[in-house]
Amino acid sequence: MGDYNRYFLELSYNGTSFHGWQIQPNAVTVQELLDKALSTLLRQKTETVGCGRTDAGVHATQFFAHFDVQRDYDKPQAGVVEPAFLNSLNALLPFEIAVRRAFKVGQEAHARFDASLRSYQYHIHFVKDPFRHGFSWHMRDQLNVARMNEAARILFEYTDFSCFSKSHTQVFTNNCKIFRAEWEETSRGLVFHISADRFLRNMVRAIVGTLTMVGKGTISPRDLHSIITSKNRSNAGTSVPACGLYLTEVRYPYV
Template identity: 65%
Template sequence: MQRYFIELSYAGTNYHGWQIQPNAITVQELLNKALSTLLRQPVETIGCGRTDTGVHATQYFAHFDMNIMDHRPWTMDKKRLNALLPYDIAVKRIFEVHPDAHSRFDAVKRSYEYHIHFHKDPFLHNRSWLLRDMPNLQLMNQAAAMIMQYSDFSSFSKSNTQVKTNNCKIVNAEWQQTSTGIVFKISADRFLRNMVRAIVGTLMMVGRKEIGPEDVRTIIESKKRSNAGTSVPACGLYLTEVVYETLNTKS
């Protein structure tokens, strides 16, 4: 058996997230089917993390194993693989790695962006969150800076998730203006389910002056999801980068 990493991107509008689930179309399901057809053997991928329904990924990694006894060079042609995938899933590269390389556990940093725009734009529909009023960016950045001082983010985690810890190390969290609106950029070693959308929802409360920046401390320290803001729509969220110290590429 040989292990491969696959780098891809996808628009999540038409999918119930990355991970296979019953009675729903997911990115992982379609990728597995396309790889199995191309390689003429059953293939099951393992992704670098979960994305929720409607969430996009400009960079995503997964790994899979295949029996190389009948391996032919053309079987790893990404053009052939892309031809088997729908228009909104695109494979960028496929490469060999050592058998112990893992797309999820070997990742040391992940980055997300959340996009917001303020004027109706058909080209941003399902790709960004449309709001009427501009929030106070300065106040939101004050609150975002406070978030980086903490490690336990139970207040921003979806309930009843099967994780051993709610601790994450956030290394960047900031709002920036763009040509079409504003974007929130955040990077950490790991993220909890629904975490980024809950953080954005809470920071939007600050930006609308419903709470003050210092109130975010109280919310985090309470470790209660009910105290934080509501989760913002999935359409504006993008997984933009997954970083590995080494991809443990086979030489």
């Protein structure tokens, strides 16, 4: 064990202005700004590890990251979890990023690898609305929600979702266990809810693109079987705009 304390942060962010969560060269990201704010506040170089990575323009209503603080930091036990710490940290962050809470965890706790479930929502609206621009996909086509839900239920029959994964990603497996996949009609449009133990890069946006093809009548629900078993990304629908996608829940055994 090293001589440090590990803390989790729970945060949310409007992803419109960022090139995703993960630090990238020549692009502003959520992780970059969070690391800078923590380093300034803690007066030592601080690097976070996120629960995953979101693409450019994707939002998060719940996101977790962990960071370590050396024990020679002045009052680490109290300074990191007191309300004053959160107030100071949020003051150093742009209004698009808000840290909700910070709490100490064990040294082996990991924001990415320990997550047991992740949930996303994808929002679609059909009437021009300036207050939804950048936060929902404005569609002009009418969609058959019953058929889309019929197709969504087929996802439960499979675990290999290579057909919905961005090409050339460095992962050991394309297997995921989906626990929920359904469309909800609301007064403002549609919301697609999906939960799984893990997700592949671009997976949710590709699934939504495929299911909206079903909703428009371009393909039938049963076509999902051949698309998934093909393991070929080109057979699935296009990736829908990032603005409608939200990471909404990350679950841990100890949180």
